Amino acid sequence: MIYKFVNFPIIIEVGNNILSEFEKVVHQNNLHFENPIIISGKTSGDIIKKYEFAEKYEHYVFEEGTIEEISALRRKIVEGRYDLIIACGGGRVIDIGKYLAMDILIPVLSVPTLLSSDAIASPISILRVNNTYRSIGTTMPVGVVVEMSIIKNSPKKYILSGLGDLLSNVSASYDWVLASRERGEKMDNFSRMLAHFPAMNILNSCENYSSIIDEKFLEDLAYGLILSGIAMNIAHSSRPASGSEHNISHALDRLLGFGSVLHGLQAGFATILTTFLQGQKKEHEKILELYDKFGFPTKLNEIGIDEVTFFEALKMAPKIRERYTILNKYDVNKIINVANKLYL
Numbered sequence: 001m002i003y004k005f006v007n008f009p010i011i012i013e014v015g016n017n018i019l020s021e022f023e024k025v026v027h028q029n030n031l032h033f034e035n036p037i038i039i040s041g042k043t044s045g046d047i048i049k050k051y052e053f054a055e056k057y058e059h060y061v062f063e064e065g066t067i068e069e070i071s072a073l074r075r076k077i078v079e080g081r082y083d084l085i086i087a088c089g090g091g092r093v094i095d096i097g098k099y100l101a102m103d104i105l106i107p108v109l110s111v112p113t114l115l116s117s118d119a120i121a122s123p124i125s126i127l128r129v130n131n132t133y134r135s136i137g138t139t140m141p142v143g144v145v146v147e148m149s150i151i152k153n154s155p156k157k158y159i160l161s162g163l164g165d166l167l168s169n170v171s172a173s174y175d176w177v178l179a180s181r182e183r184g185e186k187m188d189n190f191s192r193m194l195a196h197f198p199a200m201n202i203l204n205s206c207e208n209y210s211s212i213i214d215e216k217f218l219e220d221l222a223y224g225l226i227l228s229g230i231a232m233n234i235a236h237s238s239r240p241a242s243g244s245e246h247n248i249s250h251a252l253d254r255l256l257g258f259g260s261v262l263h264g265l266q267a268g269f270a271t272i273l274t275t276f277l278q279g280q281k282k283e284h285e286k287i288l289e290l291y292d293k294f295g296f297p298t299k300l301n302e303i304g305i306d307e308v309t310f311f312e313a314l315k316m317a318p319k320i321r322e323r324y325t326i327l328n329k330y331d332v333n334k335i336i337n338v339a340n341k342l343y344l
């Protein structure tokens with residue numbers, strides 16, 4: 001018999017007032033530590049400070065998150081013999097936490113204050129090195145604790161970004177099947193389903209969500225992003241959650257500079273086009289319906305990307321990395337034509 005051994009987070013907690021009972025929750029889940037360190041950004045640091053556990057533990061607040069600052073923090077963690085990193089913040093802080101955890105060989109607990117991407121549980125970090133951004137394979141968080149009262153009060157654009165990053169799995173899943181069928185690429189159906197189903201769940205539940213801060217919606221979003229991260233870990237690749245729509249997002253990063261438009265907004269925006277090209281008509285329409293309901297940008301002027309840059313990104317996208325997708329099947333002029341109709 002052949003089995004696959006995979007790492008899962010031992011803690012997945014999503015709900016209200018979890019952080020008020022942080023130590024109880026963590027110990028109940030059998031995560032024991034003696035000398036933890038919290039790392040956060042400035043805004044997330046102010047949010048976390050209100051909780052009792054944060055007063056007790058060492059707390060490092062990032063200034064810029066440069067590679068020099070990360071190196072200095074690495075020395076501090078090693079010399080201070082810290083045995084757990086509690087990364088509180090958005091994707092940037094959690095990415096640094098995962099990177100340091102891998103490098104120092106200690107666990108990292110992810111405590112997102114924003115649900116802006118699947119970085120909250122993925123084994124991949126985007127780090128800024130010498131003014132460019134690099135994607136690095138890192139470590140899976142030992143746990144993910146999502147305090148719903150913090151997420152509910154977070155700026156809407158970050159929630160929309162998380163939604164876009166999750167729904168992009170609908171397009172990524174199709175591309176993986178396509179690459180498997182047409183290029184013989186190895187496909188792991190379990191991880192593909194793990195990323196695809198929560199995205200479909202959100203699409204199929206559209207009518208039940210009253211607003212973008214509907215508790216059930218945020219819960220579905222949080223679990224969906226966590227499952228996406230786990231799916232990437234099982235697949236040993238970002239494939240389950242990153243296909244043609246992420247190719248377009250990566251091309252935009254190159255043209256606009258990383259972070260100038262939120263990652264999930266870019267990926268979710270490109271998903272409108274890729275699901276259309278893929279012939280996923282029902283999914284494409286449902287995505288537009290949900291975007292309309294929540295105010296997700298569906299036109300170029302709404303997302304704030306000019307037409308020339310976006311079309312240039314569409315030209316770059318099929319070759320931006322070795323990943324066969326729907327974009328490789330169409331002539332670029334045809335893709336631009338379709339984009340013209342959808343986004344202008």
Ligand SMILES: [Zn+2]
Pocket residue numbers: 117118165241242246263264267
């Ligand atoms: Zn993504």
